[in-house]
Amino acid sequence: MFKSCAQKITSFLALNKEIDSSEYDVYAYGFEVLISFIFNSIMIIATGILCNKIIHTIIFLTCYCPVRQFAGGYHAENYKRCSLTFLGMFLVTVFTDKYLVASISPIFLGIYTFISYAGIYSLSPVEHRNNPLNEGEKKKYKKMARLISSIIVIFILVALTKNSLHNYAFYAGSSLFWIFIMLVLGIIKNIRRV
Structure with missing residues (x-):
C-alpha cells in the first residue's frame, strides 16, 4: 500500500x-x-x-522519532509489521502507565532512564542493511542520537522533580527505553544475518 x-x-x-x-x-x-x-x-x-493521553502521546513521539532516526536499530520486514510493532510498544507504554506508574518511584524512573540512555549512547547508530552509513555519517548520527537523547534526559530529570510531571517523564523515558530495545534487536538481527 x-x-x-x-x-x-x-x-x-x-x-x-x-x-x-x-x-x-x-x-x-x-x-x-x-x-x-x-x-x-x-x-x-x-x-x-x-486513551485520553494526547499530551503524553505527543511527548512520546517527540522524544522517540528524532532519536530513532539517528540511532537506527531493528526494522521490521514490512510496513504492516512495523506499524504493529510501533503500536504494540506504545500500547505497552500506555498500559504500564495506567497500572504501574503511580507506584513507581522517581528513583526507579531515573535508573530506567539512565540505563536506556547509556545503551543509546554506546550502541548507536545501528545500521540497517538497506541503508549502510559511511564513517562520516556514522559519526554524525552518533553525535545527533547522543545530543537529542541528552536533551530528553534533562527534560526527564526536571520532570521527575515535580510530582505533577512524573507521567510525562515516564513517556519520555519509555521512548528512550524502546529505542534501546530496538538497538539491541537490530544488533541481534545483524549478527544472525552474517
Missing part, C-alpha cells in the same frame, strides 16, 4: 518534470518512508486520543 502510493506520487512528479526521472528510485523510497511515518504517527496519535 505505502509502496504503491509512493510510486504513484513519484510517477506523477516525474511525468510533470518536477523531479529528475533518473532519481525515481530515490524519490519513491523517500515518499514510501514519509507515507509510513505519517501513517504510524496518525495511528499513535489516534490511539493516544482514544
Whole structure:
C-alpha cells in the first residue's frame, strides 16, 4: 500500500518534470518512508486520543522519532509489521502507565532512564542493511542520537522533580527505553544475518 502510493506520487512528479526521472528510485523510497511515518504517527496519535493521553502521546513521539532516526536499530520486514510493532510498544507504554506508574518511584524512573540512555549512547547508530552509513555519517548520527537523547534526559530529570510531571517523564523515558530495545534487536538481527 505505502509502496504503491509512493510510486504513484513519484510517477506523477516525474511525468510533470518536477523531479529528475533518473532519481525515481530515490524519490519513491523517500515518499514510501514519509507515507509510513505519517501513517504510524496518525495511528499513535489516534490511539493516544482514544486513551485520553494526547499530551503524553505527543511527548512520546517527540522524544522517540528524532532519536530513532539517528540511532537506527531493528526494522521490521514490512510496513504492516512495523506499524504493529510501533503500536504494540506504545500500547505497552500506555498500559504500564495506567497500572504501574503511580507506584513507581522517581528513583526507579531515573535508573530506567539512565540505563536506556547509556545503551543509546554506546550502541548507536545501528545500521540497517538497506541503508549502510559511511564513517562520516556514522559519526554524525552518533553525535545527533547522543545530543537529542541528552536533551530528553534533562527534560526527564526536571520532570521527575515535580510530582505533577512524573507521567510525562515516564513517556519520555519509555521512548528512550524502546529505542534501546530496538538497538539491541537490530544488533541481534545483524549478527544472525552474517
